[in-house]
Amino acid sequence: MTKQLHLGAFMRPVGIHTAWWRYPSAYADANFNLKHLVQFIQTLERGRFDAFFMADHLAVLNMSMDALKRSGTVTSFEPLTLLSALAMVTERIGLIATASTTFDEPFHIARRFASIDHISNGRAGWNIVTTANPDSALNFGRDDMMEHDARYDRAREFYDVVTGLWDSWADDAWIRDKESGIFFDTAKMHVLGHKGENLSVRGPLNIARPVQGWPVIVQAGASEAGRQLAAETAEVIFGSARTIEDGKRFYADVKGRMKAIGRNPDGLKILPGVLVVVGRTTEEARAKLALLDSLVHPESSLPNLSMRLGVDASKFDLDAPLPEIPETNASQSGRQTLVEMARRDNLTVRQLAQFVGGFGGLTMVGTPVEIADQMQAWLEQEASDGFNIMFHSVPEGLDDFVDMVVPELQSRGIFRREYEGVTLRDHLGLARPENRFFAGAAKAAE
Template sequence: MTKRKHEENGNGTEENGNNGSKKNKTDSLEGGEGSKAAKQLHLTAFMRPVSLHTGAWRYPGAYPDANFNLTHLKSFIQKLEAAKFDAFFMADHLAVLNMPVEALKRSHTVTSFEPFTLLSALSQVTERIGLAATASTTYDEPYHIARRFASLDHISGGRAAWNIVTTGNPESAKNFGQDEHMQHSDRYKRAREFYDVVTGLWDSFADDAFVRDQKSGTYLDPEKMHVLNHKGDELSVRGPLNIARPVQGWPVIVQAGQSDPGRQLAAETAECVFCSPKNLDAAKELYADIKGRAEAAGRDRSSLKILPAAMIIVGDTVEDAQSKRLKVDSLVHYDSAISSLSIALGTDASEFDPDGQLPTNLPETNASKTSRAGVIKLAETEKLTVRQLASRYGGYAGLCLLGTPESIADTMEEWLKEGACDGFTCVMPFLPQGLDDVTQRLVPELQRRGLFRNDYEGTTLREHLGLARPKNQFFE
């Protein structure tokens, strides 16, 4: 019986026939890295904000306060752990006043918990699921970042991950005593050096440095302590870190940039890449490019997992899933829509003619280059008016996999086999129902096909992802 695959990406819906054959646990999948062994998906959940869709909080039955309600968040992460997800992933933002007040008053992301505080709390109500948090290399210091993630890794028993970001929103600068946002190229230059400093600080002590010999009175072996004494172009950090080496050696490194500097940073440093390709071909290009750059940097391809973001909408039928998408899209107010477009473009789109085309002479911006380029390309490709473009970006403009559990599993399997991904970062359209649909309907279908684990085989996030524990660069 022929099944239909449905991949909606903001450029329309693609439907491709396939034979609908099922894989069992003993079947072999040839992954994008050429492995003949069975290859399974890695799944993380993008959970801060709990949904990237700006209409999610208004959906019937949704929790409108989900971003700032610890009881709900504990329930969400426990459901994800029961479904054996690799990680619970928190983004972060460092500015509230990044949109007009008329849009701000309609936003469900105005308040949220500070990532380390929340993840530390959630670590105590979970046992296995990874805990990933965003931390900025532009508006923080390496010693702070190293200490926080090392602490989270110890508290959680080895489940921490650091999402390295350079902070694209220019408004953040004003919250940190700066009038101007650091230039794009300078942000990435600082980020690369920042990574070296943080990982160097994590290696301040050998794993056996703390002898804690009560009889002799020796707590620390000074020969197994390294003073970093880093002095670079951007940073000066003496060290050592005042915390033992993390359980995982280093917390897992996640990177989210898709610009050329972002890809290069990912190839040199990342172990997971959170990205947003719009379709299968774009994903394959991104996958091959970053993996190729990693090899050129002397790394093994398998040491880096690429996990595109995809909003997952599960229905009893394809039409049912499409109706859910239309419903949640209809709940986005135009004030929010035009604000989202302005953020993506890095300029005030409310001044443009709503029923005209996007201007060709847009002013330069110091915000995200990748986001801006995607908007411009979409507008040109589909000849969208500003109003239509805003509507697209006002809800969720990224990749959307919608359909039945079977048809969505078909698409995920195709992406894995075609060398487009190592798994997905799942975005929920609304909560709790959207999360329940993923964990209780889609995941069992993936498990039935042997595409996703039935249980955790290890206790650390590195073990979930199949990543080696890094050697201490100073003591091994």
């Protein structure tokens, strides 16, 4: 069978482009309107998407009021409660949410994702983030962010604890024998008893092992520490490659790291985020993006640039080249990409801000055939295993993708016409993990 594309839909915020909500046909309140979100996820399920993906912030970003007042995402549903609700109005599409290893507890995280996995019959995924944004720290009693490396140390231990808690019970632990009054087999419960550098968690978890064994593990970090953590633990990477060449380098690097540690590279799907703008003609698509870009207000773009660089860019000379950027605790991968781009393309601060203020990442613009051509090239050239699609506005961009691009991908035989399995692991072709404490008890994955 031809290598298959995997598609996630990036849905928090519902549009990635800063101006999405100002687009003429957009539902301006789409990010915080449950009826709209139900409509979107049901359309995505009709389009046979692998997953609905919720990013997250743990703060209203501390930017200038002039910029903040233009943000269409300052009010949003909390991801896990939203996904749990959406699980009840869908049957197959995967449900991935971001949760932070820096500002939450492994017992809570393990339990909530297990709960959603049971509620959705095996469709949950956890996007592990270490939360680089310093504004979040202020909402959790901390004046300073943890250092980048310390965050990753904690994240790795956090992952070990969460997956260990998910393995608290063998799949066949449950007896429920009314006659004897025995509810479970005591030999099939494991007490984790974790005591590590950062965390101490006794267990067991007070919920049965997830339907999928473990919810699917997703990561996005592209720094050295992030790549290595992903190679060791991730099953999906939300990538940030900006060109097919970038994509190939990243893909080869991460899959190479997996081989080096004896992990099967097929056990990890690399899905870069991509802003897609579809038109019936190339010109129509380009006109849509130009319209969207024209709606970005300058007050929005500089704070966004500041956040990505981890420094206050409002003090820079707008028409000079980007100055030296000091080391900070900001997410290193995002900053590095931007700094390299500014140097390479000789961009002024203003130009860089405009780029970032719109979307600033990989963008595909054109007819369904042109977009499918690009996606197929990425797939065949091992630049990715699929994409996390970002819509230029909703519902228009989402409907266009499902109604125009998906059929084109299906006709090329590189995307499913029907779901073949039930769980998110089924869709992604990922095996159900063995229970580390009760080997042999795991169900076969296919």
